[in-house]
Amino acid sequence: MSLVNTDAPPELLVVQDFSLRFRGAPSDQINHVSFSVSAGKTLCIVGESGCGKSVTSLAMMGLLPVGAAQINSGQMLFEGQTLNLADPKAMRKIRGSRMTMIFQEPMSSLNPVFRIGDQIVEAVKAHCDATDAQARDRAVAMLQRVGIPAPEKRMRDYPHQLSGGMRQRVMIAMALVNDPALLIADEPTTALDVTIQAQILELIRDLQAETGMGTIMITHDLGVVAEIADTVAVMYAGTVVETGPAERIFNDPQHPYTIGLMSSIPQLTGARGRLSTVPGMVPTAQNMPTGCRFATRCPFARPVCATEPPLVEAGDGHQVACHFAPLEIKLKESA
Known part of the structure; x- marks a missing residue:
């Protein structure tokens, strides 16, 4: 056996x-x-x-x-x-x-002079045989999946226009858009x-x-x-x-x-005291x-x-x- x-x-x-x-x-x-x-x-x-x-x-x-x-x-x-x-x-x-990676610091990972939509579209077209329209639709769909509100509008934003949390979500969308x-x-x-x-x-x-x-x-x-x-x-x-x-x-x-x-x-129950280090x-x-x-x-x-x-x-x-x-x-x- x-x-x-x-x-x-x-x-x-x-x-x-x-x-x-x-x-x-x-x-x-x-x-x-x-x-x-x-x-x-x-x-x-x-x-x-x-x-x-x-x-x-x-x-x-x-x-x-x-x-x-x-x-x-x-x-x-x-x-x-x-x-x-x-x-x-x-x-x-x-x-x-x-194989893709989500980096720790989104502000230094996103290009500050390109719109976030263009950066995600570029990631799609670099690895997939897709038209501009197909790549854009895929980028919008992934932004929506990671919880970006009004994704079509946000596609036109630059990184500095987003909060730190939203920039991180953009990085996650970019990493996942090609189904690694x-x-x-x-x-x-x-x-x-x-x-x-x-x-x-x-x-x-x-x-x-x-x-x-x-x-x-x-x-x-x-x-x-x-x-x-x-x-x-x-x-x-x-x-x-x-x-x-x-x-x-x-x-x-x-x-x-x-x-x-x-x-x-930290423990939610039990006696209070200093945390162990x-x-x-x-x-x-x-x-x-x-x-x-x-x-x-x-x-x-x-x-x-x-x-x-x-x-x-x-x-x-x-x-x-x-x-x-x-x-x-x-x-x-x-x-």
């Missing part, structure tokens, strides 16, 4: 042992990172600012400056094919059509109020159900993660320290950093510690943490990069 799960959705993007270093840096900014996302599923990448989330996403899109970043190990596979990150022409064929196979969203709901945020998350889920689109959501909002994620990858200082199904990450976090993140979530700062490439990169901030650090811990299986696809995982057993034994 075959043990292969034929009902499992195909993997859209697989990142394998990926390491990247910027020119002149003494250590890798992205260090042996591995994760995957399947069709119709959502992977959330979480962590503090400076943990490498956005750099990883820009690398996936082939948007890092040529010559500034050196790939030291690993590869990225998209729809079964190796992404040639060193070939801008090959990446342009994929970027914007099969994979959407990478870097803090896509940061500038939105909770009502519009809920609408956008619902829109992404609807598109996943309709088209089988996979999504990589980069966020620090654990409320969004709990609502939309199928799997979670926790990044710290350029490395994945814990990954697995969202339910297991929330209910049984095993890495001290993940535990610190979860403990910082993770002391210290994320190290930079210039002062990266050897071994476990979290050791300088970890309350459980021991001499063995001077060696880099591998990702080990904690059950049901749950992996942790900690010498003491599972924490409930090994910390008790070492006490």
Whole structure:
């Protein structure tokens, strides 16, 4: 009898042992990172600012400056094919059509001297065989889907005429207008109020159900993660320290950093008190510690943490990069 799960959705993007270093840096900014996302599923990448989330996403899109970043190990596979990150022409064929990205800052991503309608129409015509009228109709329809009121009128507006939240919705419309196979969203709901945020998350889920689109959501909002994620990858200082199904990450976090993140979530019930914090700062490439990169901030650090811990299986696809995982057993034994 075959043990292969034929009902499992195909993997859209697989990142394998990926390491990247910027020119002149003494250590890798992205260090042996591995994760995957399947069709119709959502992977959330979480962590503090400076943990490498956005750099990883820009690398996936082939948007890092040529010559500034050196790939030291690993590869990225998209729809079964190796992404040639060193070939801008090959990446342009994929970027914007099969793989798209919502950027964190919409004002710097939209061209200030072109109307928003023209920018969305350009995105359609760059990747689809459509007439001007067809591209315009598609742009209006997508603006309406992301909650832009009076979309035909707004097509004539310039970016500076829109609020921050509306500019973000325009960026989302531009990313989704070509029905991509994979959407990478870097803090896509940061500038939105909770009502519009809920609408956008619902829109992404609807598109996943309709088209089988996979999504990589980069966020620090654990409320969004709990609502939309199928799997979670926790990044710290350029490395994945814990990954697995969202339910297991929330209910049984095993890495001290993940535990610190979860403990910082405000509670609606129970005794009031100060929020828990993770002391210290994320190290930079210039002062990266050897071994476990979290050791300088970890309350459980021991001499063995001077060696880099591998990702080990904690059950049901749950992996942790900690010498003491599972924490409930090994910390008790070492006490």
